[in-house]
Structure formats: structure tokens, C-alpha cells
Amino acid sequence: MNRRVFLKQCALWTAGLTLSPPVFRLIPELWAEPRASIVSITEGTDYPALVSKVLGPLGGIQPFVKKGQRVVVKPNIGWDRSPEQGANTHPEVVKTLVRLALDAGAAQVLVFDRPCNEERRCYANSGIKKAVESLGDRRAICTYMDNRKFIPVRIAKGKSINDWEFYKEALEADCYINVPVAKHHGGAGLSLGLKNIMGVIGGFRGKIHFSLGQRIADLNTVLKPHLTVIDATRILLRNGPQGGDLKDVKILNSLIASTDIVAADAYATTLFHLKPEEIESTQAAYQLGLGEMDLKKIKVVKA
């Protein structure tokens, strides 16, 4: 090694050491960038098996639920309708997710929603309360929401609303699993994963509708589900969101799962032969950076 080589080496090492910390800091994001949003889809008539299957490409329930955690499974229990009518999440899907979370060692699994019709009727006729209770596990609780537990939250990233009340139990969950049902919605076009957040907010929800798509996206900046499973076992094509006529229901026997709520919604939109950008909330959430809506950039995996 001569002097020239020695000095050169010294300079390079020093430069390397000096530059490395910021470079290292960049690395995770550089690595993350090219990773595509994965949307797992599956089809079949055995709904409990279907739930386990659709989680397969995402690594099962284990990456989401850790031992001793408090888990919230948030279905759509919005209406006093039966499971066949397709207005609420299918009880078997909800029940299986709760069971999987319990099996993964969750300390508590809460299931709740803020219905539009009378809540006792919705919980009963959706079949969800009975399904969760049939597990016979004291850690699994299908509960009515408690008006005292809505707390005001500042929505810093909101473009259309900046303050709203959210349900404390939902905000404090270690793992929040979003289980909407895919259905038609007059005002919003479709009701999917992003729209399901309406069930954990307080206040007079009618006012959200003054700029529905943007406000749904704004609300979703506060509470980001760790996992979204969209129930498309049967989808409501018309007269949503509450339907009531079996003629409007199409049986698809499919489930969609993703950690990216926007990607899940974008894919689910295609089931209705629509484009993701036609749904205002998907578009708005994408612009807020909540996830990917470009179907070309989403990796769809058939489980």
C-alpha cells in the first residue's frame, strides 16, 4: 500500500462513515417503495375455510394478531336485514375472523358497529351477535356501542373535515380488522372498506354526506385498519345500502383481503364492473396517500 492508496482509502472510509447514517435511514423506505400492495382474493362456498384461505398470501392471521393483544373486528351491522339480503357482513365471516384472532392468542376480541336501524334488531337479525356468542369464548364480545366512549379527535390531514368523534375502543385497539360487506350505495356509489369507518364515529353522521367521498377518506387518515377483509360472498347491486330484495343480491362467494384498504376497495370495485376512480372515496383516499388504487400496480394473488 503506498501513500496515495492509503490516503484514498482513508478518504473513502471517512466519506463512507460520514454518509452512511443518512443513507441507512433512507434504506427502509427505498426498499418499501417498490413493494406492491398485495390483494388476496379467493372463492368458495365454505365461508369459514374461505377466511383462512384468503389470509394465506398475507401470512395468515399471525402477522396481525399477537398474543395478549386487544383486537377489534369491525363488521358492517348497519341494517335490520338478514344475512341473505346482503346489507351486513356475513356472520360466518365475522365469526371465523374472531375465532382466528382468539386462536392467535388475543386477550380480547371486540365486535361492534353503530347501526342505522335500531341496534338490537340489527345485531340480532344480521346474525352476527349470535354467531360471535356461539363461539362460547368469554374473550369474544359482540357489544353495543356505548355513547360515552366517543372522543373528539383532530383530523390533521383532513381536507374537508378536521374534527370528529371516534370510538375509543376502536382507536385503542392493538389490532383493528376491518370487515365490510361490498354493496351498492346511492350516495357513495359503493360501500366498501373505507366507508365502513362510518360505524366507529359518533356525532350526527348525516353531515358527513355533504362531501361524502372526501370526508370518508379524511376519517380514514385517523384510523388505519391493520387488515381489511371485504366480504363479497354476496353483493348488493341495487337499492343499497340497505337493500331488502333478494333480486338485488348477487352471490359471488368471494373474499378480498389486504393490508392496503385502498387497494382492497379498488379491486372490489371491479366486482361491480366499475373503475376505482369512479368511487370518490377511493380516489380521495389515494390522493391522501392512504394506499394504492392503480390496478396495474396492485398485486392480486389468488389464494
Added chain:
Amino acid sequence: MKKRSNKTFPLLYWRRIAQTLFLLLFLVLFRLTDYKGEDQIPYAVNIFFRLDPLVAAAAMLAARALISLLLLSLIVIGLTLILGRFFCGWFCPLGTLLDLFQTVSPLKKEKSNVRRRNWKYLLLGFILLSAFLGFPVVGYFDPFSLLVRGMTLSVDPFFNYTVGSFFDFLYRHGPSFLSQISESIYSFFKDTLLAYNQKFFYLSLLSLLILIAIFALERIERRFWCKNLCPLGGLLALLSRFSWLRGHIQTSCRGCRVCTQICRMEAIDQTGGIASADCNLCLDCLHLCPDKAISFAFKKPEQRPVPLGISRRVFIGTLSSALILPTFLKVRAETKNPDPTLIRPPGAIKENFFLDRCVRCGECMKVCINNALQPCWLEAGMEGLFSPRLVPRIGYCEFNCTLCGQVCPTGAIAKLPLKEKQKTVIGRAYFDRNRCLPYAQGTPCIVCEEHCPTPEKAIKFREALVMNPEGKMVTIKQPYILESLCIGCGICENKCPLEGKAGVLVINNPEGMVLSKIAMF
């Protein structure tokens, strides 16, 4: 006295046990008058009304038909002809509550007046005759109507609110160890003692004042209401004049008059007779007579019952007022111009029949799952006071619910099968375009369309290009109603996000009422 009770279990205690049990039954049924996860209420929560001969008589006279629901009251009539006014002493929860009130705050000196005894007969005559002629007032004087309505509209919501705010306070401001305990007690109470939801009612204060008045009369005489006013008591008293079970004072009586003093119904007069029309068989006298000179035995009534002692003038006055008053209903403005916001519950029979049959008991308002049924003030005229109406801004009629028809004791609200109820048109919605946001402000909304429950929505929307207040042209979804599909459930008016008056309103549909007055047999 104590020696005697050691030997046998006094009959008086049986009476107290019966009173307690029936009061508890009454309260339990009151609490069960609610949605409990089933579409059908499995208990006969209205059983007290169906046993009530006054309600039966008035409703049947008004309907001029046999109402099979109310035939149960024949049991009470039969038993009264044998036993006398046991109903008032052993069964009636209002009587029991009045007795309880006396136990809590005993009356020192009665200001008795025998002339008041006849009021109840006059009231009874007036109620029955005017019911027949189409002037319904039984609901304002029937003891069960008064009690259930008073509890539904005022006592229960008050109780619920008070208990709720106490536990709320502990939850919000108490230390966490305390609120943990209090919350578990609260949830136990919620499952048992309390209503599921806090309810709000018009006329709650008025209902309370009426109840208070009945209890306040206890400061004048014991069982003032039962002795002097209760028309059901009057009806049973008339029957009891022929009853077989009677109290007698035997020759061993040394005339101490303890019985006259203690009789809560003042049925024992100074000359030593026990009037079967007044005696409610409380059996206090049997128990407390120092000479053991009083006995109760079955005996065919020999002599003709004593005359009622109503003067001809009062009698004729009562009859003529009962004859004249119904005619006034024909000339009041409501007949010509009914209130368009008066929306009756689904299954309600046509308005004039409905008012005749409704006994203002409040059962439908108690059971209404959304607190939607409210008592009328003057919307149905003065004689419609306390009859039920749907107030959509407070609550809407739940599409899959048929509870009000199930609990109505007289068939004023017909018990409709779900399929039929979902097609029963109680009203029609219309948009107030001066308020509805997409029309008035160019603001997107259509919350009403979202909630419309008919399988094919009665509220639809079309897109329109309008100028919003900022002067920008925007495409807006504007809602409209398909009249042929709207059933008037009121959920649109209820959920309309406008504050105060909604942008979509429901008005009644007289054609939607069940037509026949005997349709609900």
C-alpha cells in the same frame, strides 16, 4: 292479636302476598313490554287491560262489536259476582300502590264524605253511555290506563334518567376502581331494572301530575280514588251488590267500632252492616276485631240491595251530558280539517273508530322501539289527548317491527303480520325544496335515500346541474319521492341532517288505516 297469628296464618297476610305478587307481575310485564330480540312478544304483556271489565265494556260499546281480546274480563266479572270487590283489594296494582303510600305516610284523620261515594257511578254511567255514542273518555279514568300511561310517559323515563346519570357521573368522574364496580352494577341494572334506551315523551309532566293527584287524594281519605272516583271500582261495586261472599258482624260484637275505624273502604257503617258494594275484602277487620265477631261467608244475598242514592236531578244531568257531548265532536274543526301531521301507528283503524277504541293506555308508546309513538296533545282534538301518534323527528317506524299492534289490548291498532305491516301506508313523505339541501343549497346529501327501507326505494334521485351558493355549477343528486312506494315510516324525516325542521316531511294518509272496525277479530 299476636297470640292468634301464632295459631293460624291470618287471611290478611294472604291478601298482602297476593297484592305484592300482582304488583310485581304488573311491574315485570311493564318491563317486558319491549323488544327482547324476538319479533313477537311471547308474553301477554297487556293482560291487565284484557282482564279489565271497564275497558272491555267501553271498547265494545264504542266498537259495537265483540272484541275477542277482551273476553278475558268475563273472568273478573264472574269472580266479582261470587267474591265481591276482591279485584280492588287483592289484585289492582293501583290499589296496592295506594295502600303502600298509606303505609309510608299514614293519614291521621279522614275527612270523609259519604256523598262522594256516588261520583264513581255517575262517572261510570257517563263513560259507558258516551262511549256508545262515540265520545271516548274511558282512558282518562280507567285505573290501568292511568297507571301504565303515567309510568310509561313519566315515571319510567325519569327513573331511567336518574339512575343513568348517577352511574354516568361515577363513570366520568369517579376513580377507576370505583367506576369499574359501578359499571358492572350498571350493566346488571340495564339488563333487569332499566329500560333499554332513555325515552323522551311529550306530556310527561302532565302524566306525572295526574298520577300525583291520585296519590294526593289519599291525604283526604284512604283509597279516595277507589271509593269515590274509580269507574272500574264503580262497575265492580255494582256487581258486588249481588255477590255471595259477604262479611257479617255477629252478636258477639260488643260495639267497640274498631272495624269502622280501620276499614280503608269505609264499608262498615255505625249500625254494624258491611256494605258489599264497598268492601274490597282486605280482611283487616277480620284480623283486628278484638271480639272476633266478624266473619266472611258465602250466602245468597237475601234482601234487595240498598239504593245507590243518586238524586234524579244528578242522574238526568249526567245522562244528558253524555248524550249531548258526542254531538260536539261533529262540529269541531278537526272533523272538517284533520291535522295532516297526525300519523297513527301502522294498523290503526280509521280515525273515528280508532279514537273510540283506544283506551290511552300507553302500551304502544311503551313498546315502540324507536320512541316514535308519542301521546297527542290537541292534534286529534281534545278527546284525542294521550292517543298515540308517530313523531318522525323523534323516532321513525321500524320497517320490520310489529310490536305496537301486538300489545294493543283493544285492537285499536290491529295486529298485522309483518308482510302486511310493511305495506301499510301510514303517511307519505314530501320534500320541502326550500330546505332540502340539494335543492336549496346545492349541497350533496341524499341521506334520506340511503335510509329508505322499502326494497325498491320510495326515495330516488336524479342528477341535476345547479348553481351552488358560491356561484359554481355543480352536478348534484336531487331526491324525489315515488308516492306509490312510500309507506310513511318517517325514517327520511328522522335522519335528515338538517337541524330543526327536516327537508323531507311526512303527512298522514287516512286511506292507509285499516278500514273495517271489526277487521281485527
